[in-house]
Amino acid sequence: MTVSPESYVALSAVLFFIGVVGVIARRNPLIMLMSIELLFNAANLALVAYARAWVNNTGHIFVFLVITVAAAEAAIGLAIVAMTFRRSAHVDVDEVSALRG
Amino acid sequence: MLLLLVLLSPLLGAVVLWAFGPQLRSWAGPIGSALIGVPFLATVALWRDATAAGGLHLGLFAWLSGWTFGLQLDRLSLIWSLIITGVGFLIHVYSMGYMDGDRAYARFFAYMNFFVFAMLLLVLSDNVVGLLVGWGLVGLASYFLIGFWFERPSAVAAARKAFVMNVVGDVGIMFAVFVIVARVGSIGYADIFTRFSAAFTANELFLVCLGLFIGCAAKSAQIPLHTWLPDAMEGPTPVSALIHAATMVTAGVYLVARFAPLWSASADAQELVGVIGALTAIAGAILGCAQWDIKRILAYSTMSQIGYMIMGVGIGAYDAGVFHFLTHAFFKAQLFLGAGIVIHALANEQDVRRMGGLRTRLPFAFAAMGVGVLAISGVPGFSGFFSKDAVVYGALAAGHPWLYAVGVVTAGITAYYMFRLLFVTFFGAYRGDVDPSDLGIRHPELAGTPESSGHYAEGEEPHHHAPSLLMSVPVGILILPSIFIGWLDAGGANAPWQRFFAGFFPHGAAEVTPPLSEIASTAMVFVVVAIGFAVAYVRYGAPAAQRDAVARLRGETIRMPAVLVNAYYFDAAYDMLLVRPARAIGAWYVRVFDPHVLDAAVREAAISAQWLGHLFRSFQTGLVRAYALSIAFGVVCVVAYYALAFGAGR
Amino acid sequence: MIAFWILAVVLVASAVFTVTAKKPVYSVVGLLVNFIALAATYLTLQAEFLAVIQIVVYSGAILILFVFVIALLSSGTRPFEVGPDKAPRILIPAVAIALLTLAGLTVTALRTPLTVIQSTSTNGTTGDANAFGSVANFGVALFTTNLLPFEVTAFILMVAVIGVVLIAGDETPGEEGARRRKRRPGVREPIVKDTLVR
Numbered sequence: 001m002t003v004s005p006e007s008y009v010a011l012s013a014v015l016f017f018i019g020v021v022g023v024i025a026r027r028n029p030l031i032m033l034m035s036i037e038l039l040f041n042a043a044n045l046a047l048v049a050y051a052r053a054w055v056n057n058t059g060h061i062f063v064f065l066v067i068t069v070a071a072a073e074a075a076i077g078l079a080i081v082a083m084t085f086r087r088s089a090h091v092d093v094d095e096v097s098a099l100r101g
Numbered sequence: 102m103l104l105l106l107v108l109l110s111p112l113l114g115a116v117v118l119w120a121f122g123p124q125l126r127s128w129a130g131p132i133g134s135a136l137i138g139v140p141f142l143a144t145v146a147l148w149r150d151a152t153a154a155g156g157l158h159l160g161l162f163a164w165l166s167g168w169t170f171g172l173q174l175d176r177l178s179l180i181w182s183l184i185i186t187g188v189g190f191l192i193h194v195y196s197m198g199y200m201d202g203d204r205a206y207a208r209f210f211a212y213m214n215f216f217v218f219a220m221l222l223l224v225l226s227d228n229v230v231g232l233l234v235g236w237g238l239v240g241l242a243s244y245f246l247i248g249f250w251f252e253r254p255s256a257v258a259a260a261r262k263a264f265v266m267n268v269v270g271d272v273g274i275m276f277a278v279f280v281i282v283a284r285v286g287s288i289g290y291a292d293i294f295t296r297f298s299a300a301f302t303a304n305e306l307f308l309v310c311l312g313l314f315i316g317c318a319a320k321s322a323q324i325p326l327h328t329w330l331p332d333a334m335e336g337p338t339p340v341s342a343l344i345h346a347a348t349m350v351t352a353g354v355y356l357v358a359r360f361a362p363l364w365s366a367s368a369d370a371q372e373l374v375g376v377i378g379a380l381t382a383i384a385g386a387i388l389g390c391a392q393w394d395i396k397r398i399l400a401y402s403t404m405s406q407i408g409y410m411i412m413g414v415g416i417g418a419y420d421a422g423v424f425h426f427l428t429h430a431f432f433k434a435q436l437f438l439g440a441g442i443v444i445h446a447l448a449n450e451q452d453v454r455r456m457g458g459l460r461t462r463l464p465f466a467f468a469a470m471g472v473g474v475l476a477i478s479g480v481p482g483f484s485g486f487f488s489k490d491a492v493v494y495g496a497l498a499a500g501h502p503w504l505y506a507v508g509v510v511t512a513g514i515t516a517y518y519m520f521r522l523l524f525v526t527f528f529g530a531y532r533g534d535v536d537p538s539d540l541g542i543r544h545p546e547l548a549g550t551p552e553s554s555g556h557y558a559e560g561e562e563p564h565h566h567a568p569s570l571l572m573s574v575p576v577g578i579l580i581l582p583s584i585f586i587g588w589l590d591a592g593g594a595n596a597p598w599q600r601f602f603a604g605f606f607p608h609g610a611a612e613v614t615p616p617l618s619e620i621a622s623t624a625m626v627f628v629v630v631a632i633g634f635a636v637a638y639v640r641y642g643a644p645a646a647q648r649d650a651v652a653r654l655r656g657e658t659i660r661m662p663a664v665l666v667n668a669y670y671f672d673a674a675y676d677m678l679l680v681r682p683a684r685a686i687g688a689w690y691v692r693v694f695d696p697h698v699l700d701a702a703v704r705e706a707a708i709s710a711q712w713l714g715h716l717f718r719s720f721q722t723g724l725v726r727a728y729a730l731s732i733a734f735g736v737v738c739v740v741a742y743y744a745l746a747f748g749a750g751r
Numbered sequence: 752m753i754a755f756w757i758l759a760v761v762l763v764a765s766a767v768f769t770v771t772a773k774k775p776v777y778s779v780v781g782l783l784v785n786f787i788a789l790a791a792t793y794l795t796l797q798a799e800f801l802a803v804i805q806i807v808v809y810s811g812a813i814l815i816l817f818v819f820v821i822a823l824l825s826s827g828t829r830p831f832e833v834g835p836d837k838a839p840r841i842l843i844p845a846v847a848i849a850l851l852t853l854a855g856l857t858v859t860a861l862r863t864p865l866t867v868i869q870s871t872s873t874n875g876t877t878g879d880a881n882a883f884g885s886v887a888n889f890g891v892a893l894f895t896t897n898l899l900p901f902e903v904t905a906f907i908l909m910v911a912v913i914g915v916v917l918i919a920g921d922e923t924p925g926e927e928g929a930r931r932r933k934r935r936p937g938v939r940e941p942i943v944k945d946t947l948v949r
Binding site for chain 3: 019021022034049051058061064065068073075
Binding site: 020093097098 | 722723729
């Protein structure tokens with residue numbers, strides 16, 4: 001391959017960065033969850049890049065597992081979001097501040 | 102064993118009367134008196150053992166090596182014990198009459214018994230630690246008894262003043278005792294007297310004696326720690342008689358006499374003690390001329406006479422000083438008890454300007470006080486004559502002509518003011534119904550009045566009456582020694598007193614041939630005393646003087662020099678130098694230090710805990726995004742760790 | 752090379768669009784584009800099976816799930832109204848922290864020595880178990896070396912299903928359910944009443 005793995009890792013880091021900002025800075029829970037998916041995918045990209053670099057398909061297996069877990073997590077997360085904001089006026093995570101001390 | 106009974110019997114009395122006072126009520130008096138009478142008889146019974154060579158020793162217990170506690174009854178402590186228990190017993194009986202009707206009758210006898218116990222502990226100990234314990238307890242008993250009528254603010258203040266000054270003295274004596282024990286390694290007198298000359302240099306010995314003397318000065322009301330004694334007259338008259346005339350104030354004299362070997366080895370210390378004693382004698386006498394309260398006159402006379410004693414034992418004339426203590430105990434107690442009869446009969450009037458003519462109304466009191474005045478003035482034949490002569494001649498013989506001169510002059514002044522007391526109180530017309538302002542009295546309420554003391558029970562009328570038998574018999578008994586006990590020292594070197602103390606005390610430092618013979622000295626003293634009597638007679642006793650007594654008294658009151666009225670400004674000086682700064686410091690503490698430092702520290706501790714709590718609470722926003730931020734921050738830390746730890750670099 | 756750069760631009764642009772879009776449906780679309788680009792990226796990295804899985808599972812299932820939930824929460828007159836912003840200036844520290852992470856990751860990556868191994872067989876069929884990245888290669892690895900994680904994954908999925916049913920499936924039939932369903936649509940209450948007494 002002509003592109004060094006570091007480029008892919010850098011790209012993965014940029015995607016991770018965008019995802020982190022999205023999680024913290026947005027208040028809509030759905031968009032927060034989508035940003036979390038972005039984070040997963042950034043990690044996957046890095047894993048695949050290194051798998052290719054060292055010709056070791058353990059990286060692929062790992063990505064497979066990550067995708068599976070991400071799916072499960074997205075399902076449960078969305079269920080929670082749906083139930084929490086079912087009858088609420090604002091779909092805003094700032095409203096869910098009952099743990100305020 | 103009997104010696105232990107002597108010591109513990111008053112203690113038993115004190116405890117029993119303290120605990121069961123309210124139940125015992127009027128039995129407290131007889132019980133208290135009996136528990137002093139028994140030790141007196143026991144002491145008499147021990148006379149022979151005590152006067153044997155070495156005295157009577159009773160070891161009690163050993164604590165540390167070199168620290169053995171015990172009691173001893175040798176000639177010196179025998180004299181003191183007899184006075185304490187004997188005169189004490191008489192005063193207890195007197196008090197049964199004087200304090201009759203008082204609300205706190207039992208408490209009085211409890212305190213008196215406690216005092217006797219403490220004083221006996223002081224004189225009977227064979228070690229300095231017992232002395233020190235007795236010393237402190239005596240001060241405590243004095244505090245209790247001066248402030249006995251504690252509803253009077255003036256009594257409480259006087260008790261406090263006495264105690265604080267005694268504490269100042271205690272510091273001095275404690276340092277001295279500590280140094281002695283540390284250097285000598287033992288607390289017993291016997292060990293101390295054999296080892297001290299090797300343990301101390303001359304300068305150190307002087308300092309030790311100085312420390313001991315500071316204690317004496319406070320306890321025996323010598324200058325400059327004397328200001329508490331006049332105020333101590335706030336206590337009941339029997340208290341003044343026992344504690345502040347006969348026994349407690351003589352504790353300083355006992356101390357010097359007991360430590361005679363130390364004093365005799367330090368000429369500088371002897372000089373100091375002699376000078377202070379003489380100074381106190383004459384200063385007290387001069388102040389006695391300016392007093393109008395009958396008890397204060399007697400208080401200053403006590404101060405002056407103790408000055409004589411201190412001078413005597415200070416310069417090395419130990420037996421003379423002790424003899425003066427013996428005679429003084431009798432006639433001073435008698436004077437005080439007689440004054441008590443007068444006060445009691447006049448419904449607590451204590452100002453002599455409002456007395457007069459009591460010769461006919463209270464003949465017994467007149468007789469008693471008359472004998473006392475004759476004795477104290479040193480009229481030939483009476484006891485004071487012999488003892489005072491012994492003291493001043495001892496000063497001359499020891500090579501202190503100036504002290505001798507002061508002693509002689511003081512004798513004259515003593516005669517003057519004591520006869521003044523006698524004439525103003527007992528001669529002339531009764532002035533009790535004269536308007537106080539005519540007599541120059543500006544604050545009549547400051548004299549004793551029934552309302553101002555707790556003496557009478559509620560609703561009782563003050564009464565004029567002749568003294569009860571309980572009061573007059575003890576006074577009568579005291580008349581005899583006042584007259585006759587002086588003859589013990591008559592007859593030069595063969596006198597019973599000289600033989601009694603022969604060889605007991607070490608000789609003074611220098612024995613010079615005195616410039617005057619003893620006869621010449623006695624004659625000089627007699628002349629001075631006669632002059633004093635004459636002046637008093639002309640001013641107060643002559644019929645002419647008695648006729649316009651009111652005008653004369655008022656004139657004298659108005660013209661009294663301020664320095665005498667204010668007692669040489671000692672009180673004012675102490676107030677300025679010590680009391681005000683102490684109060685100011687206390688006020689500063691209350692105003693500044695306590696609220697702003699101590700309270701602030703506690704408050705700030707609480708506030709900082711609260712602040713910390715608030716700080717942590719501000720983290721708990723409940724916002725998901727904030728929590729997400731903190732998780733991200735954690736990720737940063739982990740990544741940083743890996744970057745720095747494992748990034749090997751290209 | 753060219754492929755990499757084009758895909759990189761698409762990935763980043765779509766990610767940014769996802770994060771900053773106003774409406775959630777727009778975000779879903781952006782995410783879809785992102786996933787497809789990512790699948791293409793996997794193909795350039797010779798992870799063929801994963802590329803397909805990416806499209807089938809991620810964009811095909813998870814994104815559809817997102818769309819359904821958006822539809823569920825959109826019932827009402829004005830969906831997705833947001834309340835007051837309680838952490839208004841959180842963007843700055845967020846960006847700062849994220850940049851730090853970025854820097855850290857990049858630095859780590861750049862400082863790790865790396866030797867790329869050329870694959871011996873780049874041209875193999877899908878069924879060739881020796882060709883790196885092929886489905887057969889992946890399948891062999893999955894079912895032999897990593898069988899246990901595979902079974903555990905199944906378990907995880909089962910748990911997820913049960914969990915979803917328990918959490919979100921609360922529609923009780925009968926009176927209570929009818930009472931709930933009779934509530935007027937469009938009336939919303941705030942989720943949590945602020946009961947804290949200050």
